Amino acid sequence: MGLKSNLHNLKEKYKGTKMAPAFNAIHTFLYLPNETTHNGTHIKAADDLKRTMNIVIMAMVPCLIFGMFNAGYQHYSAIDAANGIIREVSVLGNFLTWDNFIIGAWTVLPLVIVSYGVGLIVEFIFAVIKGHEVEEGYLVTGMLVPLIVPVDIPLWMLAVAVVFGVVIGKEVFGGTGMNILNPALTIRAFLFFAYPTWMSGDKVWVHKATEMAGSPDAISGETMLGYYAKAGQNLTVEGANGASDVVTTYGDRAAELYSMSDMFFGFIPGSIGETSKLLILVGAGLLIFSKVGSWRIILSTLIGALTMGLIFNGVVSAEWIGESSKFYGLMNLPFWQHLIVGSILFGAVYMATDPVTASQTNKGKWIYGFLIGFISIMIRVFNPAYPEGVFLAILLMNVFAPTIDHYVIQGNVKRRMKRLKVKTT
Numbered sequence: 001m002g003l004k005s006n007l008h009n010l011k012e013k014y015k016g017t018k019m020a021p022a023f024n025a026i027h028t029f030l031y032l033p034n035e036t037t038h039n040g041t042h043i044k045a046a047d048d049l050k051r052t053m054n055i056v057i058m059a060m061v062p063c064l065i066f067g068m069f070n071a072g073y074q075h076y077s078a079i080d081a082a083n084g085i086i087r088e089v090s091v092l093g094n095f096l097t098w099d100n101f102i103i104g105a106w107t108v109l110p111l112v113i114v115s116y117g118v119g120l121i122v123e124f125i126f127a128v129i130k131g132h133e134v135e136e137g138y139l140v141t142g143m144l145v146p147l148i149v150p151v152d153i154p155l156w157m158l159a160v161a162v163v164f165g166v167v168i169g170k171e172v173f174g175g176t177g178m179n180i181l182n183p184a185l186t187i188r189a190f191l192f193f194a195y196p197t198w199m200s201g202d203k204v205w206v207h208k209a210t211e212m213a214g215s216p217d218a219i220s221g222e223t224m225l226g227y228y229a230k231a232g233q234n235l236t237v238e239g240a241n242g243a244s245d246v247v248t249t250y251g252d253r254a255a256e257l258y259s260m261s262d263m264f265f266g267f268i269p270g271s272i273g274e275t276s277k278l279l280i281l282v283g284a285g286l287l288i289f290s291k292v293g294s295w296r297i298i299l300s301t302l303i304g305a306l307t308m309g310l311i312f313n314g315v316v317s318a319e320w321i322g323e324s325s326k327f328y329g330l331m332n333l334p335f336w337q338h339l340i341v342g343s344i345l346f347g348a349v350y351m352a353t354d355p356v357t358a359s360q361t362n363k364g365k366w367i368y369g370f371l372i373g374f375i376s377i378m379i380r381v382f383n384p385a386y387p388e389g390v391f392l393a394i395l396l397m398n399v400f401a402p403t404i405d406h407y408v409i410q411g412n413v414k415r416r417m418k419r420l421k422v423k424t425t
Contacts, residue, residue: 053139055292059283060143060350066279067272068108071151072100074269075207086256089267107207108272111146114155118162119145126171137176137183137356138166144184144350147273148343148391149191150204157198161190181398182357185391192391202226205269223269224341225380225388227254228329263340274343284349293353296362297369301348302339304373309335312381330381344376347390357398364404372397 073095077087089095119138145162169186170179192199203209205223258268266276274280287293312331315321321328339345352358352372359368372393379389 050136050139052292053136055290056140056287056350057143059286060147060273062279062282063147063273063276063346064108064112064143066266066276067147068104069095069097069100070104070266070275071107071207071272072097072103073267074205075103076100078206078209078269081257089262095267103207107151108146110155111149111153111158111272112143114158115145115162116142118159119166122163122166122171126167126175130175137170141165141183141187145187147350148184148188148271148346150198151207151272152204152209153191153195153198157191157195161187161194164190177356179356180402181395182351182354185351185395185398188391189395205271224254224258224263225330228333228341229326230329260337260340263337268341271343271346274346277340277345280345280349287349287353292355293349294355294358294365296365297353297358297372298348300366300369301344301352301373301376304370304375305338305344305348305377306335306373307370308374308377309333309338312377327381338377338380342380342388342390344373344380344390347376347394348373351391351394352397357401359401359404359408361405361408364401364408367404367408368397368401371400 073089076094076099080087087094094100116138119142123138145158145165149158165183165187169181169183170176173179188199198204202223262268264277266278268275284293284298288295288298312333313335316328316332321331325331333341348369352369359365372390375393375396376390379392383389
């Protein structure tokens with residue numbers, strides 16, 4: 001007797017009991033259900049919730065693998081930079097190496113295991129208590145969470161945040177399909193407000209940078225947004241091989257360390273999955289091709305971000321603010337570069353498109369996405385202590401998505417009523 005038959009027998013044996021959802025979840029996760037329709041079906045389709053979630057996960061796997069290699073690469077690159085050596089990236093020479101992968105796997109895989117393990121335990125507990133089926137909604141959340149946190153965040157913090165995000169962000173609303181907030185972003189928001197020192201600064205984005213802080217071997221892991229936010233401030237860089245220290249600015253140091261291609265391909269510090277814009281675009285192509293992700297939301301989010309960036313560039317061009325302003329660095333950043341630094345592209349592709357928490361009407365999707373991009377860049381510029389705003393913008397628009405759809409639908413109803421009156425007269 002095979003595993004499928006044994007699981008089916010257990011499923012039937014415990015049918016109607018408290019433990020039934022647990023056996024049902026294992027059975028349906030591994031195999032197609034044995035039940036088939038007995039009457040004529042109205043709609044035939046190959047997609048279901050499990051397949052939809054699997055497509056999203058497949059779209060994120062390249063970002064996860066790249067993030068593992070990048071975690072190791074940024075560690076060694078930061079050590080070189082601390083010694084006054086600028087490392088030139090070579091994909092086959094010093095990036096796709098076993099040393100980088102081992103460090104990445106050692107730091108990233110535990111985050112994945114904790115995210116899935118703790119989240120699914122909470123899902124099983126609620127399924128047993130409430131007597132409903134275990135839902136597949138956490139499959140995507142469990143993969144998203146490790147991709148949007150710093151590489152060295154303590155596992156216990158992640159576990160606490162996952163429990164909070166699943167319970168408060170989803171289960172209290174009724175489970176998958178009923179939540180108004182993106183659970184992964186709820187988890188990240190909890191981490192940001194509960195443990196801010198582990199979610200911002202110039203140490204948390206590079207492996208062991210926090211651990212080595214204050215020692216003679218201390219290394220830095222400032223993100224591109226961090227450099228640009230302090231672009232006009234002076235920075236002392238230790239000289240190589242005993243040479244004199246060099247005084248430069250954060251903006252010049254960023255240009256020295258990272259090129260445009262580094263930003264696009266992802267050879268920069270940041271959250272584990274957000275750095276490679278190329279792989280994010282590949283994932284976006286898969287989601288759009290499979291019709292799992294809305295191209296309207298992705299495109300409108302990017303348009304909103306570019307619009308806000310253009311406005312800030314206009315403010316600088318009009319000389320309404322000077323270089324002495326703490327907002328000058330990010331306001332002066334060319335508007336299109338906002339898309340290749342930070343996590344705006346990752347948020348637009350994998351989080352803003354969440355079919356549960358996003359707007360449902362076509363016109364509403366354009367409004368919803370545009371406002372996410374617009375507000376993201378606004379928060380990014382005006383919050384120099386934490387120069388990123390995409391997760392706050394998406395959570396805010398999650399709250400307003402039903403309102404947007406309501407007014408879009410009401411507008412459609414009014415137009416139809418006017419057409420009806422014209423016809424009847």
